[in-house]
Amino acid sequence: MQDQAFIGRQPILDSKQQIMGYELLFRHSAIATNAVIEDDLKSCARVLVNTLSDMGAQWLLGDKLAFINVNEEMLHSEMLELLPPKRTVLEVLETVPATDEVIARCKELREQGFHIALDDHVPSPQLAPLLACADYVKIDIAEAGLEKARQIFKQLHGLPIRIIAEKVETHQQFEACKEIGFHYFQGYYFAHPETLTAKVINPSYAAVLDLLNLVSKDAETKQVEEGFKRDPALSFKLLRYINSVGFGLSCEIQSIRHALSILGTKQLYRWLTLLMVTAGENAATPALMKTAITRGRLTELLGESYFDRANRDNLFIVGVFSLLDAMLEMPMETVLDKVHLPEPVTEALLTHEGIYGPFLQLAIACEEADRDRVALLAGSLQFDPGKVNDCHIAALAWVEGLGI
Secondary structure (H helix, E strand, O other): OOOOEEEEEEEEEOOOOOEEEEEEEEEEOOOOOOOOHHHHHHHHHHHHHHHHHHHOOHHHHOOOEEEEEEOHHHHOOHHHHHOOHHHEEEEEOOOOOOOHHHHHHHHHHHHOOOEEEEOOOOOOHHHHHHHOOOOEEEEEHHHHOHHHHHHHHHHHOOOOOEEEEEOOOOHHHHHHHHHHOOOEEEOHHHHOOOOOOOOOOOHHHHHHHHHHHHHHOOOOHHHHHHHHHOOHHHHHHHHHHHOOOOOOOOOOOOOHHHHHHHHHHHHHHHHHHHHHHHOOOOOOOHHHHHHHHHHHHHHHHHOOOOOOHHHHHHHHHHHHHOOHHHHHOOOHHHHHHOOOOOHHHHHHHHHOOOOOHHHHHHHHHHHOOOHHHHHHHHHHOOOOHHHHHHHHHHHHHHHHHHOO
């Protein structure tokens, strides 16, 4: 168990909410009140290196950068050099002193192609030599407050570094940080946006809802096909998804009728949930879209040993739809009024309870890398950390394979 760690990732975005990288979150599985952070980091580093060595970075990162926390001991460890340098940003913790040895090591790592970030940075004369080695600086706006964050940004502005606002929790904070001039943004706002006031569903969303309702009522293939033909963009999206590597079909599907005959209603229903995430001019941001689809796949995989195929399809829908209120910017109750779903799915979406609720809760805890909650929920479902990690890694790999 000592090399087990829970894996999570949180997106880092630009001002247009396009993902530029992920902070990889590792939480050791042992629930020990006296656990030492250094041991945690070393153990997580082993898991990280083993995972990247076994799987390759592509599945986890796509074409994005990986931000990885390092303390002083890890900074000097040869283990770091097993990571892919061009894709890795070493996030030096604020507890690391700017000693001559640390500065020399940062310069050496940069020469190898690694990027350096300073975590929770507050400028000071002592840290100036370390700042000269940095490519990125992170400012914790929850800790500093917006006014102090603005002052720190002004001090750093003009240096050849990119500045990241960390712990952005609300839309107002995001807008304020954009106005200050931050280059990149990270925080729960992007994974769990606020539910805003309800708005009219645009035609593409309406078309998907109509199709979902047709499929759930076992409508004839001809009716479903006509529903797609009313919205060419949706037809294109469905065919693109079905022919993607993530779907794994051996032949190319070229028509909706062909797609329907190959898929059957259950599989079509799953793909309509994906279209719901990506349909319309005001589709979800890339970060939210990936979060929703990953959550759907993870919820499904976690339930694999508990449920038959039909129930696992429902778990997938529960995971994806659990962020639908944020995507459509309306309360979940309003969303569910517009689409016909099985009662256990509705219960899980509204209360996170019922037969599907624990699997959704565990998927969300994995997403947030909340180690205590993951351990508690995994224990209640009689999963060990390895099982949870395997499911999470498989979900991340599957979503990257979709090419979205």
